[in-house]
Amino acid sequence: MNAIKYVIKIGSNLIVDEKRKVDTDVLGWLASEIVTLKNEGVACVLVTSGAIGVGRIKSGIDSKTLSIREKQALAAVGQPELMGYYRDAFARGGLSVAQILLTNEDFVSRARFMNIRNTIVTLLGYGVTPVINENDTVAVDEIKFGDNDTLSAHVASALGADTLVILTDVEGLYRGKFSAENLVGTVTRITPEIEKLAGAKSGSKYGTGGMASKIKAAKIAVDSGVRTVLAKPSAGLFGKIRAGAAAGTIFMPSRRMDSKKCWLAFGAKIKGSILIDKGAAAAVRSGKSLLASGVRGAEGVFGYGDAVNVCETPSGEAVARGLVNFSSADLAKIKGKHSGEIPAIIPGATAPEVVHRDNLVIIQAR
Secondary structure (H helix, E strand, O other): OOOEEEEEEEOHHHHEOOOOOEOHHHHHHHHHHHHHHHHOOEEEEEEEOOHHHHHHHHHOOOOOOOOHHHHHHHHHHHHHHHHHHHHHHHHOOOOEEEEEEEOOHHHHOHHHHHHHHHHHHHHHHOOEEEEEEEOOOOOOHHHOOOOHHHHHHHHHHHHOOOEEEEEOOOOOOEOOOOOHHHEOOEEOOOOHHHHHHOOOOOOEOOEOOOHHHHHHHHHHHHHOOOEEEEEOOOOOHHHHHHHOOOOOEEEOOOOOOOHHHHHHHHOOOEEEEEEEOHHHHHHHHOOOOEOHHHEEEEEOOOOOOOEEEEEEOOOOEEEEEEEOOOOHHHHHHHOOOOHHHHHHHOOOOOOOOOEOHHHEEEOOOO
16 A cells, blocks of 8 residues: 555543543544545554543543553453544544554564554555554553553554654643743754653553653654654644644654564564674674674574574674574574685575675664
């Protein structure tokens, strides 16, 4: 599907208002904006929080502190209610919605990653708006995204979206006090200074995210080639974003990666690390394959085809991630060797490279 694709994320603090009611005005505005975008040829995917918050309202539970079991139960109560609100709001504009519930595990597996992408693209082809949420009822710490800002960035990355819009209750990222002159308009590179502006993680009774999680999500998205916007809901917001006009804080992408490299960078489960010298690090950064001659060692236990970090010695700084052609045991035998020596050491070796450049993605560049 070659249409322009937007991923839009809305958080619990916008869905559930201060009076402990679902803000149907905001949901109606959002549905109307997405209908307009669709009519303009933009395919939209919605990432929503709010299941636990809506579950609180439905169940009449107002306690600030909830156990994991209670959160999971309230998510089960709230998710169908939340989808009902979306179904009604989108129906007024003649659109249908489809529910997709995900966990981080769905992005770790390359096959599941591609299945997610294919399902979303198919729904968009049907003219249906996918509404995605984390599957809070089954997710535990090991497989949780932690917040839906991160989930939205992974979805945008998987789809190769043009733009990720994270809706917030403030106009964007600020340098100091909330005032027009302190609003950061455009960010071309997410530096440590920009990250510090986000401050500590915050949240509300109905949500888990804060500005720090939004900057983290923006970093994932822009590294995948996805323009990211932090903005407050307002009339004509998406028209401004489409036109490139001032709208909140805009993070400009640094590169565009294909789906395989996006998965490697942000989804694959890392099984270990390969330690390389400075010369090999320079070669990898310049787009070349990693050869055994530049390998100095390995950490962890991994097999052929596993995802690994590629780290420069002696700093240990990660340079890249890739799919390795040798197990950690075999790598110990060929480290520092020239490619021509490998067949004699490991008969039947299928590739001369430790990691081929097509299976490498740079995660740190100088």
